[in-house]
Amino acid sequence: MKFILAPDSFKESMSAKKAALAMEEGIKRVFPDAECVIIPMADGGEGTVQSLVDGTNGEIVKVEVIGPLGEKVEAEYGLLGSGQTAVIEMASASGLELLKKEVRNPRITTSFGTGELIKHALDQGVKNILIGIGGSATNDGGVGMLQALGVSFKDKEGFELPYGGGNLGRLHSIDLSGIDKRLYTTKIEVACDVTNPLIGKNGASYIFGPQKGATAEVVEELEQNLAHYAHMIKAELGIDIATVEGAGAAGGLGAGLLAFLNAELKKGINLVIEHTNLKERMIGARYVFTGEGSIDGQTVFGKTPFGVSSTARELNIPVVAFAGKIGKGADILYDYGFTAIVGILRELTSLDEALKMGPENLVVAVENVCRLIKEK
DSSP states (O other), X not given: OEEEEOOOOBTTTBOHHHHHHHHHHHHXXXXXXXXXXXXXXXXXXXXXXXXXXXXXXXXXXXXXXEOTTSOEEEEEEEEOTTSSEEEEEXXXXXXXXXXXXXXXXXXXXXOHHHHHHHHHHHHTTOSEEEEEOOSBOOOSTTHHHHHHTTOEEEOTTSOBOOSSGGGGGXXXXXXXXXXXXXXXXXXXXXXXXXXXXXXXXXXXXXXXXXXXXXXXHHHHHHHHHHXXXXXXXXXXXXXXXXXXXXXXXXXXXXXXXXXXXXXXXXXXXXXXXXXXTHHHHHTTOSEEEEEEEEESGGGGTXXXXXXXXXXXXXXXXXXXXXXXXXXXXXXXXXXXXXXXXXXXXXXXXOHHHHHHTHHHHHHHHHHHHHHHHHHO
């Protein structure tokens, strides 16, 4: 009997791989000879690099890069098992979590380190790059990333723009002559689940600026600067990026990727499904097990269990989802191919204890479901 084990991480309790291994242990207690295919999953956010590396027998590469405030930080990215694809989480180099709250300042934070990760991956000979762009500390439109890749952004006096979204209003010229030419033969896909445009009331500055440390006054400055940036891109590249869906993601990094690197923005879970060959590996399976820390009505909006279930549904394979918490509205998932949704908690306990017991609880929950399957 073949089982596909394709969970996301159970946040603060176990990685996607550890969750899959717990599922395997539960299955083997009932079906010792079962074939368990472990495919750790993610939805493009935190944990995507590790899941794809685990799912393809790849490796983690550590690199010292420029952090969001110009300091040196140790970042990392993944090389997938084929050696042809790199997966990058921009938050590793340019993320909000790298900064204490009191020093967050999107006027000066830069995405330069993300560009350094891309360049390092190109040096490894990759032909495909996947980039997750959640959790950014920046509002620089991706200019820092592009400077690291050889694009020049100068002011009226001919000086290179300093780091940060606070300087984009001074942009006078864009020079692509120094761009890393390998980018023209590299496929770049971006895990992006937000649809915010670059500018406007739903754009990068208004929606995401405050959480990055921007006051109301600074938000207005950043908005004007990104509008000028969009104007310059249209004037010099002939690309109107201002209102494109997803261009405002990660402080406008989406715009930089789209306009300069010809990137494709896709739902994160769809990218992970594609690069793990999930559908092909499901063929012949009797059951698919998935899950993550919390499942509720929002799961239908591109979360991992929904993506896994949608793929299994195409092959008419039953899907069981496991979760530490089953929240409001989860019942709607039964209309989208879920066969069962199972909570793994076995007793009333503190959150810390529940997180610690997560792997053990998951093993037992899977074992119980398998005992029911065996009786069918």
